[in-house]
Amino acid sequence: MALRLGDEAPNFTAETTDGTIDFYDYLGDGWGVLFSHPKDFTPVCTTELGRVAALKPEFDKRNTKVVGLSVDPLESHHEWKDDIEETQGNALNYPLIADPDHKIADLYDMIHPNANDTLTVRSVFVIGPDKKVKLIITYPASTGRNIDEILRVIDSLQLTANYQVATPVNWTDGDDVIIVPAVSDEDAKAKFPKGWDAQKPYLRVTPQPNK
Ligand code: BEZ
Secondary structure, eight states: OOOOTTSBOOOOEEEETTEEEEHHHHHTTSEEEEEEESOTTOHHHHHHHHHHHHTHHHHHHTTEEEEEEESSOHHHHHHHHHHHHHHHSOOOOSOEEEOTTOHHHHHTTOOOTTTOSSSOOEEEEEEOTTSBEEEEEEEOTTSOOOHHHHHHHHHHHHHHHHSSEEOOTTOOTTSOEEEOTTSOHHHHHHHOTTOOEEEETTEEEEOOTTO
């Protein structure tokens, strides 16, 4: 059955460009991003992998480990790495899983047979320190993902994990946030000392608590 938000992210061992990994060991106590690529030596994937390499320091800042997956074999990944560095100006600096038997792709339901019965779609799973799935994004093979958006959602998820707030439409780090309805006005006084603007009783806007 397909994974859903809140489900436990299945653990696995895999061959990667950085050697064999146990997924949970690799993630440790932090956050994780697992993202799939339809195939090696394809143009959109090449740009995505290069962009994630460029933004690796941003993932590090968020205590988030990144791992890519493509269904081609490891030797192919190692050859492709050179092209990624040459064309994108950034060398792969995180593991890329080789999944030729689709073991992990099947575990995470990354192959959607009505789109393509052998290649993965562009899946993104964000996994929390509790190993639960916090975000699932699915793009078609022809559309490259927006890596800034993945970082933005991680910012939102981490804020929600640490404070009782939600983030409004088009929020980015530093913008005002929303006090979740489960917090009473009485409790909010202690939790949000900067105060809030109650546009409606259920719509209480407050400055981002960790800024
Ligand atoms: C690509 O990464 O460019 C791609 C992969 C599979 C199908 C279409 C595009």
